[in-house]
Amino acid sequence: MKKVIFILTMTVFIAGTMLTGCKSSNKNVENALDNVEDAKDNMVEANHELNQALKNSIQQFKNESKAKIIANDKSIAELKAKITNEKKKNKAIYEKKLAELEQKNKDLNNKLDEFKEEGKDNWEIFKTEFSNDMDELGKALKNFTIENVN
Numbered sequence: 001m002k003k004v005i006f007i008l009t010m011t012v013f014i015a016g017t018m019l020t021g022c023k024s025s026n027k028n029v030e031n032a033l034d035n036v037e038d039a040k041d042n043m044v045e046a047n048h049e050l051n052q053a054l055k056n057s058i059q060q061f062k063n064e065s066k067a068k069i070i071a072n073d074k075s076i077a078e079l080k081a082k083i084t085n086e087k088k089k090n091k092a093i094y095e096k097k098l099a100e101l102e103q104k105n106k107d108l109n110n111k112l113d114e115f116k117e118e119g120k121d122n123w124e125i126f127k128t129e130f131s132n133d134m135d136e137l138g139k140a141l142k143n144f145t146i147e148n149v150n
Contacts, residue, residue: 072105
């Protein structure tokens with residue numbers, strides 16, 4: 001009889017342990033799935049914030065660049081006004097150089113308008129190249145002197 005009670009007790013104990021272990025496993029799986037869902041939501045939100053920050057950065061750069069382009073247009077107009085009293089030979093040279101600078105300014109404006117937001121890497125490359133081109137144009141306008149044209 002002791003053997004029967006002992007066997008029954010052990011059987012109940014083993015069955016209870018197995019049932020309790022299975023429930024715990026199911027809870028762990030559910031918790032893991034919840035964690036995965038939360039991680040996905042956090043990742044989506046982080047990507048959205050990153051994209052928004054990139055769009056804001058692009059828009060700010062475009063606004064600053066547009067202001068520089070407008071300033072370049074003013075500088076070109078001022079230089080055109082200065083060369084109106086020059087001799088014909090010099091005036092032709094100045095007008096040609098100013099036309100080239102004006103075209104570069106227009107090209108930069110078009111390049112800025114045509115840029116499509118295609119990711120951070122493309123943006124960084126575009127921004128670097130555009131900034132270099134803009135700086136070169138700015139230097140050319142500053143160095144444009146009527147007295148030193150050859």
